[in-house]
Every structure is written in structure tokens, then in C-alpha cells.
Amino acid sequence: MITREEIAEILRKYDLGKLAIGTLGSHSALNIFKGAKEEGFKTVSICKKSDAIIYKKFPLADEIIFVENFSELLKDKIQEKLRELNTVLIPHGSFTAYLSTEEITDRLYVPMLGNRQLLHWEADRERQKKWLSKAGLKLPRTFKKPEEIDTLVIAKLPGAKGGKGYFLANSPKAFQKKVNEMIKRGLLGKGDVARIHLQEYILGVNVYPHYFSSIIGNDVEFLGVDRRYESAVDTIGRIPAEEQLEIGINPTYTIVGNIPITLRESLLPELIRMGDNVVKASKEIAPPGIIGPFCLETVITDSLEIYTFEISARIVAGTNVGIGTSPYAYLRYGEKMYMGRRIALEIKNAVKEKRVNEIVT
């Protein structure tokens, strides 16, 4: 684990008047770069050659470091280059998708906005559960063994990204049938079955609130909400039930994009308190707790109960719906505030107050 002292040592060699904001060129990079530029920072994209067209059409990257694969971020040469450019890295979903938690916490010697320790909490469903329960959030029930299934469950495969291969089951028998099918089709190894995470399926709508935990401002801000647009689950309702049964569809959750939401105002107090409480709990489990953006993944039922099934302690791609502004960012800041810019503003304020050490790890 790279210590905060080691990061402080790197920062001592930085020219804090010339910080650059860098990230992997995918996920929410445009959001981050636009915000950085609006706050007067230079930007650095670690980019795949095949994606360079993005920066031709949207000229937001001052420096582009080309790689074949995002895991090259760990290469000494690239890390040196990033430090040379006085880069603060902004982690997003592609960091954990292309690098392991250990690689990020132990081998990435570039200051990152955020708390690296929380990655260990985020990467593990049991720890996440502990964290979110500690914050007093309502979670879906989980089932230790398939035999315990007594309601509709969502079966989450180990290590699956973006809900790939998840399936629903309503009884131990239905579960076994689906598992056998998947093993037969080579989608699942026999050894993986015991590691399938069984979670109560919450009937309701998906709501993903975005927050920003400001160390400099000592506050948790509520900046936007989105829902995901997932293929194929979001289209299943367009097929009549009869055909659904005939072709035996299983919902899949491949994310294609995000859709902005405004919420019933009566839901805001609880969602805002949930954000505050998650930050409070994070300070106990991994001081100084969440630094910067985070997002909850929730389902809200028809009796307006809010169930949280996941947390991301970093910027999420759903905040891209707020590039420019979102209703909630507008309510707080007026025009032109969004997650990418809020991140840059935090860094700018930290530089001003000589507190950069407090927001990077």
C-alpha cells in the first residue's frame, strides 16, 4: 500500500502552480477534462490510439499519452511522464476495470484524487455491505445458500462487470436449473457456483444519486441523479409476454448510456441524509473517508422505500448526464457546474489553501 507520506513526498517535487489533471481516456474523461479546463488546468489523457478521434472532435486533452492497453498506466515510463507533468489522476470506472485493486493501491506512484484505501471496501461485496449497513442504509437481503431462496433473487456472478450473465431465480429449483444451463453453455465454471452472490430482487426503479464529499468545504453535496439505459433489460417490456416466454429471455444489463432524472422532492431529504451517513461511516472504516465524488446504486419501490445495492467511491459515468449543468448542481451553484468541474474546483481550492495533501492519496 502506497502511504500518504510517499504521495506527500511526490507532491513536494510538484509545481503546484502548474498542476495538470489526468485520467484514462474513457468512461467520464470528457466530463473530467472539460471541468479541468474550465477551472484553468492543463489536461492529460492516457489514451488508446483507436480512441484518438475523440480528442480530434472534442479538443480537451492538452497532452495525450498513447497506450495499447490501459494497464500500461503502471509502466515506470508513463508514471514518470505523469509526474513530470505535475499530474493529479482522477480515478474512474476504467481504472478498476483494467487494473486490479492491488495494482492501484500498491504500484501507482502518481497522486490520485480520492481515498485509495476505500478501493478495498468497494471491491468486495461483503465489505460494501458492512459499510452501507454501518451508514444505516436499507440493503436487499442476501442469501448464503441457494436452498435459502424464498423470493425472487438476482444472482450475481463473481467478477462479472456490468451485470454480464446475471440471472433471476424464484426458488432453489429454478436457480439450479439456470446454473446447470449456464454450465452446459460454458458460461459458468462449476467452481464458480459457490461464489455466486444471491441478492433479493427489489421490484422498483433504478435511481443513481451522485454526491461530492468536499474535504476543503467540509460538506457532502448532492449534484445529480441518473438512471442507466441497459441492454437488453430496458427493452424487454416492448416484447409481448407470449413471445418473451417462447424465446426464454434472460434480462442482461449491458450499459449503453445514462438518462438524467429529477426526483420527487419528498425523496430528497432521505437521499441527502444517506450521502451524509455514507461519508460519516467511511471516515470510521478508512480515514479520512471518501474524498470527492461518489455514487449510490439504488432501487426505489412503489412504497418509496430506497434500497441501496452498491456504492462507487469515485466519479461514475452517470454524472456525464450533468455535463454543463444538472438541476441539482444548478440549484446549488447556478449555471455550469458538474462533477468534472466540481473535482477541478476542489483541487483549485486545495491549492489556494495549501491543502492538496488532504485530497490526494
Ligand SMILES: Nc1ncnc2c1ncn2[C@@H]1O[C@H](COP(=O)(O)OP(=O)(O)OP(=O)(O)O)[C@@H](O)[C@H]1O
Ligand atoms: N437487488 C437488486 N434488485 C433489483 N435490480 C438489481 C439489483 N441488483 C442489481 N440490479 C440490476 O442489475 C444491474 C447490474 O447490477 P450491479 O450494479 O450489481 O452489477 P455490476 O456488475 O456492479 O455492474 P456495474 O459495475 O456496471 O455497476 C443494475 O444496474 C440493476 O439494474
Ligand SMILES: [Mg+2]
Ligand atoms: Mg453496479
